[in-house]
Amino acid sequence: MANTQKEVDALLGLAEDVLGRLVKGGASEAKVVARSGQDLSVRVRLGEVELVEEAGTRSLSVRAAKGKRIATASTSDLTRDGIARVVSDALELCDLAQEDPFSGLPDSAELAKSWGDLDLFDPACDAVRAGEAVERSLRAEKAARAYDTRITNSEGAGFGRASGAFALVTSGGFRGGYTGSYASLSVSPVADDEGGKKRTSGYWTAHRHLAKLEGEELVGREAARRTLRMLGAKKVATGSYPVVFERDVARSLLGHFAGCVVGDSIYRRSSYLIDRIGSDVASPLITIVDDPLIAGGPGSRPFDGDGLPSRRNVIVSDGKLEMYLLDTYGARKLGSKSTGSAAGMTGTGAGTSNFVLQAGKTPAADIVKQTKRGLYVTQMMGFGFNAVTGDFSRGASGYWIEDGELAFPVSEVTISLNFDKLLKSIDMLGDDLDLKSSIASPTFRVAEMTVAGT
Amino acid sequence: MTSTVSLKAPFAPGGAFELDRERCRKLLEVALRKGGDAADVYAEFAVGGSMVLEEGIVKSASRGVSVGVGVRVRKGEAAGYAYTEDLAWESLVRAAETAAQIAQGGDVAPQDVAEKHIPSRYPVTTPSLLVSGLDKRELLLRADRAARAEDPKITRVEASVAESYREVVIATSAGVYARDVQPMLRFGVRVIAERDGKRQAGSSGGGGRVGMEYFSRPGKSPEEHAKEAVRSALAMLDAREAPAGEMEVVLAPGDSGVLLHEAVGHGLEADFNRKGVSNYSGRVGKPVASELCTVVDDADVAFGRGAVNVDDEGNIPNKSVLIENGVLLGYMHDAHSAKHFGVAPTGNGRRESFRSVPMPRMTNTLLLAGSSDPEEIVRSVEKGIFARRFGGGQVDIASGDFVFSIAEAYLIENGKITAPLKDVNLIGNGPEALSKVTMLGNDMQISDGIWTCGKDGQSVPVGVGCPTIKISGMTVGGTDVAKR
Numbered sequence: 011m012a013n014t015q016k017e018v019d020a021l022l023g024l025a026e027d028v029l030g031r032l033v034k035g036g037a038s039e040a041k042v043v044a045r046s047g048q049d050l051s052v053r054v055r056l057g058e059v060e061l062v063e064e065a066g067t068r069s070l071s072v073r074a075a076k077g078k079r080i081a082t083a084s085t086s087d088l089t090r091d092g093i094a095r096v097v098s099d100a101l102e103l104c105d106l107a108q109e110d111p112f113s114g115l116p117d118s119a120e121l122a123k124s125w126g127d128l129d130l131f132d133p134a135c136d137a138v139r140a141g142e143a144v145e146r147s148l149r150a151e152k153a154a155r156a157y158d159t160r161i162t163n164s165e166g167a168g169f170g171r172a173s174g175a176f177a178l179v180t181s182g183g184f185r186g187g188y189t190g191s192y193a194s195l196s197v198s199p200v201a202d203d204e205g206g207k208k209r210t211s212g213y214w215t216a217h218r219h220l221a222k223l224e225g226e227e228l229v230g231r232e233a234a235r236r237t238l239r240m241l242g243a244k245k246v247a248t249g250s251y252p253v254v255f256e257r258d259v260a261r262s263l264l265g266h267f268a269g270c271v272v273g274d275s276i277y278r279r280s281s282y283l284i285d286r287i288g289s290d291v292a293s294p295l296i297t298i299v300d301d302p303l304i305a306g307g308p309g310s311r312p313f314d315g316d317g318l319p320s321r322r323n324v325i326v327s328d329g330k331l332e333m334y335l336l337d338t339y340g341a342r343k344l345g346s347k348s349t350g351s352a353a354g355m356t357g358t359g360a361g362t363s364n365f366v367l368q369a370g371k372t373p374a375a376d377i378v379k380q381t382k383r384g385l386y387v388t389q390m391m392g393f394g395f396n397a398v399t400g401d402f403s404r405g406a407s408g409y410w411i412e413d414g415e416l417a418f419p420v421s422e423v424t425i426s427l428n429f430d431k432l433l434k435s436i437d438m439l440g441d442d443l444d445l446k447s448s449i450a451s452p453t454f455r456v457a458e459m460t461v462a463g464t
Numbered sequence: 465m466t467s468t469v470s471l472k473a474p475f476a477p478g479g480a481f482e483l484d485r486e487r488c489r490k491l492l493e494v495a496l497r498k499g500g501d502a503a504d505v506y507a508e509f510a511v512g513g514s515m516v517l518e519e520g521i522v523k524s525a526s527r528g529v530s531v532g533v534g535v536r537v538r539k540g541e542a543a544g545y546a547y548t549e550d551l552a553w554e555s556l557v558r559a560a561e562t563a564a565q566i567a568q569g570g571d572v573a574p575q576d577v578a579e580k581h582i583p584s585r586y587p588v589t590t591p592s593l594l595v596s597g598l599d600k601r602e603l604l605l606r607a608d609r610a611a612r613a614e615d616p617k618i619t620r621v622e623a624s625v626a627e628s629y630r631e632v633v634i635a636t637s638a639g640v641y642a643r644d645v646q647p648m649l650r651f652g653v654r655v656i657a658e659r660d661g662k663r664q665a666g667s668s669g670g671g672g673r674v675g676m677e678y679f680s681r682p683g684k685s686p687e688e689h690a691k692e693a694v695r696s697a698l699a700m701l702d703a704r705e706a707p708a709g710e711m712e713v714v715l716a717p718g719d720s721g722v723l724l725h726e727a728v729g730h731g732l733e734a735d736f737n738r739k740g741v742s743n744y745s746g747r748v749g750k751p752v753a754s755e756l757c758t759v760v761d762d763a764d765v766a767f768g769r770g771a772v773n774v775d776d777e778g779n780i781p782n783k784s785v786l787i788e789n790g791v792l793l794g795y796m797h798d799a800h801s802a803k804h805f806g807v808a809p810t811g812n813g814r815r816e817s818f819r820s821v822p823m824p825r826m827t828n829t830l831l832l833a834g835s836s837d838p839e840e841i842v843r844s845v846e847k848g849i850f851a852r853r854f855g856g857g858q859v860d861i862a863s864g865d866f867v868f869s870i871a872e873a874y875l876i877e878n879g880k881i882t883a884p885l886k887d888v889n890l891i892g893n894g895p896e897a898l899s900k901v902t903m904l905g906n907d908m909q910i911s912d913g914i915w916t917c918g919k920d921g922q923s924v925p926v927g928v929g930c931p932t933i934k935i936s937g938m939t940v941g942g943t944d945v946a947k948r
Contacts, residue, residue, distance in 0.1 A: 058540075058541055058542065059542045059566065060541060061542070061545065061821065062542075062544045062545070062566050063544075063545040063546070065546055065547045065559075065819065067549055067819075068549065069549075080524045081524060081525045081526060081527075082525075082526040082527075083526060083527045083528065084526075084527075084529070085528065085530070086529065086531060086532060087474075087529055087530075087549070088549070088550075089474075089480075089550075091480070092531075095529065096529070099527045099529075103525040103597070106515070106522070106525045106598065106601060107523065107524050107525050108522045108523070108601075110521060140565065163740055163741055165739065166739075200740075200741050200862060203863070207862070207863045207864060208741060208742075208743055208745075208862035208863060209862055209863060210741065210860070210862035240863075243863075245939070248709035248710075248939075248945060249945055250945055278518070278620060278622070279619060279620050279656050279658070280656065280665065357524070357526075391858045391860065391866075391867045391891075392856070392857065392858045392867035392868065392869055392889050392891075393855050393856040393857075393858070394855070394867070394887060394889040394941070395887075396665075396887040398656065398664060398665045399663065399886070401886045401887040402887075403706075403869070403887060403888050403889040403942070405858070405865070405866075405867035405889060405891045405941070421863060421865055422863075422891055422893060423891065423939065423941075424867070424939060424940075425941070426708065426888070426889075426941050426942060427943060460944075460945055461708075462708035462709050462891075462941045462942065463709070463710075463939060464710055464939070
């Protein structure tokens with residue numbers, strides 16, 4: 011994307027053309043999203059190139075209404091016939107939907123009219139050619155394999171970059187677009203363990219700005235370190251113990267919570283946090299903010315999917331639930347106001363932007379040091395979270411903590427506790443927040459959970 | 465209302481961008497110009513539709529079209545891949561040239577491509593997309609009425625129908641030219657039951673490579689799916705804390721095949737073994753499960769969600785016996801791994817879409833029936849868990865550790881199924897768990913079509929199946945430590 015403004019303008023032009031056709035064809039309201047992107051990904055393994063993949067894409071999605079009847083359609087076929095088809099599909103399907111009194115675009119007076127530059131696009135990402143991507147991957151894998159002779163194999167290393175442009179127009183008068191970029195590097199070394207088992211772990215770095223990726227050698231070495239530390243992992247006896255979540259798994263827990271504070275899950279009665287605004291849902295250490303306006307943030311966006319201005323929302327303040335994340339539709343359903351959190355570009359539904367559990371003051375290493383006996387979780391597996399009840403049970407691996415030290419690696423255990431209790435029993439919060447993904451958390455400790463092993 | 469959906473692929477005969485054998489051969493020639501060992505072309509046209517009901521109304525209907533062509537060039541262990549959504553000849557040539565960058569030197573010409581005859585495992589006469597939208601809307605409304613009529617504790621009903629129609633053309637430099645049409649239908653009902661401040665969800669769904677006749681099968685009407693969802697939600701309202709620790713586990717037939725998929729299936733996908741990163745690597749000919757266990761991957765399940773006529777590399781998958789009486793016989797291959805191991809491809813090279821490269825994937829993974837009476841299996845357990853409905857699972861290929869979550873579990877006490885239990889995960893290690901299979905039922909079932917498998921960011925529909933299974937010891941991830 012050599013000229014980002016030109017690309018956004020082209021997409022805005024396409025989207026406006028389609029919007030015009032929808033309105034002319036009988037839509038009382040319409041919304042059109044046009045996107046384009048350029049991707050490169052490479053994978054190397056054991057010092058050799060395994061895959062080089064390159065493509066450019068464009069797509070259109072539309073939402074149309076005839077009165078209160080709503081339909082959506084999308085296509086990757088941007089020929090004249092393809093565009094005609096997406097328009098006629100949407101108009102035809104409106105007749106199939108039933109009247110939804112809560113549907114409709116937001117009040118035009120509230121639309122975003124101008125926005126600042128959130129530093130979402132780095133031309134350097136796009137400039138990476140396949141050869142350089144291969145070089146970076148090879149360096150990272152080499153560093154992992156050179157780290158220790160016990161690294162005997164590799165699932166490989168990969169570098170990817172993506173850039174995209176996006177335009178949104180609505181019949182309510184919104185018109186906007188922006189571009190973004192993203193680059194990532196990952197390594198997965200393998201080590202042989204006892205009994206024919208192998209151990210693999212990995213490490214990755216990602217950023218919108220190429221220069222802000224962690225170095226290849228660092229990524230490779232950290233991946234090797236994380237793999238080696240799992241050698242000799244064993245189960246532990248079933249019991250109740252303190253559990254420390256390393257920030258990458260703490261983030262996964264925060265993801266479960268995010269799914270329970272979006273308005274859709276509330277009006278669908280599919281969240282354990284229904285009717286809980288104003289009450290304590292977490293320990294007083296916990297403050298969670300959804301902020302789409304962080305410069306260069308992985309989840310940042312200047313406006314939401316309804317065309318409303320982006321804004322910073324404090325979801326949990328010192329343990330108390332302050333609000334749900336709402337789009338226009340969800341707000342109407344719950345008799346409230348949008349929080350500028352529309353995720354779905356043509357569907358409905360709220361979503362997170364940069365959803366961040368704010369850092370605490372305790373150095374992460376001190377959390378382990380101050381734990382007499384317990385589990386330090388570095389990886390989780392499976393899907394064991396029931397949003398309706400908050401029941402949580404997932405597979406876990408990591409380390410056993412004995413007298414404040416990491417004593418031996420642990421695998422093949424499960425950790426369980428209802429989520430409401432889990433968040434309320436967080437008794438230590440780390441200072442090691444890192445914004446490499448759009449849902450982010452520092453390390454924290456839960457005072458007591460059930461660990462099931464032997 | 466009549467439907468106006470056109471299901472004609474632009475690359476089909478007579479289409480605006482027809483990709484006949486000759487054009488494919490020319491494209492493969494461009495792809496191999498820089499000297500790759502092999503090349504393939506994959507053209508895909510997919511139309512998807514969906515309708516969602518909630519709060520008694522169909523709130524929105526949607527449709528999507530996706531069309532494109534991917535070109536892959538292979539050179540040794542490496543592959544170059546590029547795709548385009550623009551089917552103009554110049555764009556196809558550009559994609560072929562981009563993919564060809566991986567190769568340097570050599571001189572290989574593609575063979576003339578010949579039409580490949582493929583089986584017909586899902587001969588759907590009328591794709592559901594061509595059926596009137598009103599008929600499909602009525603299915604959702606029927607499910608809604610049935611669920612609400614079933615019990616006043618049902619406070620919410622959601623029902624959905626999702627359908628797709630996919631036409632593909634696969635051409636390879638080895639001379640294959642294959643064409644397939646792949647329909648897919650999925651129906652689901654989810655309900656919320658509430659009583660005394662307690663709330664639980666229940667769901668039921670199914671489908672496959674089927675048309676509307678699916679709903680006339682025994683037990684598959686919208687009403688029957690609705691009743692099953694209600695039954696499950698109501699049962700779980702009384703759920704209590706599940707026990708924690710190692711104990712005997714009995715798995716209901718059908719969907720428990722998810723356990724096989726995780727514990728065995730992924731570890732036997734040959735890409736992991738080609739790389740030597742699976743805990744099953746180098747174990748062909750050795751015991752990896754109890755003698756009771758015979759596991760197959762069978763693409764030939766008529767109208768099944770995992771059924772495949774021709775894989776996405778032009779090979780025809782049949783029944784592959786992976787484990788026979790506990791002994792590992794072989795892996796599931798794509799073209800790349802088959803060449804590496806010097807065996808015939810098993811037809812397991814699948815991809816999510818033209819935007820992705822193929823890799824070894826499962827089709828329908830089945831654990832064959834044993835001889836035990838299912839009731840006798842439950843009676844044999846003094847204290848344990850009975851797993852009836854399942855969430856998803858995940859496996860760590862390297863160590864073989866896997867988890868899968870149970871959405872509807874019960875306690876077994878003195879040979880009887882008793883109290884319902886809150887959501888719980890089971891965790892185990894593939895070969896260890898399968899060596900503890902001590903009883904297998906005579907009640908083999910193939911799951912109704914609901915499962916989707918994710919690997920390296922690509923999702924493909926799969927089937928699973930198994931009889932009632934008893935595992936003599938697995939770690940149950942409940943919260944109740946005292947109840948052991």
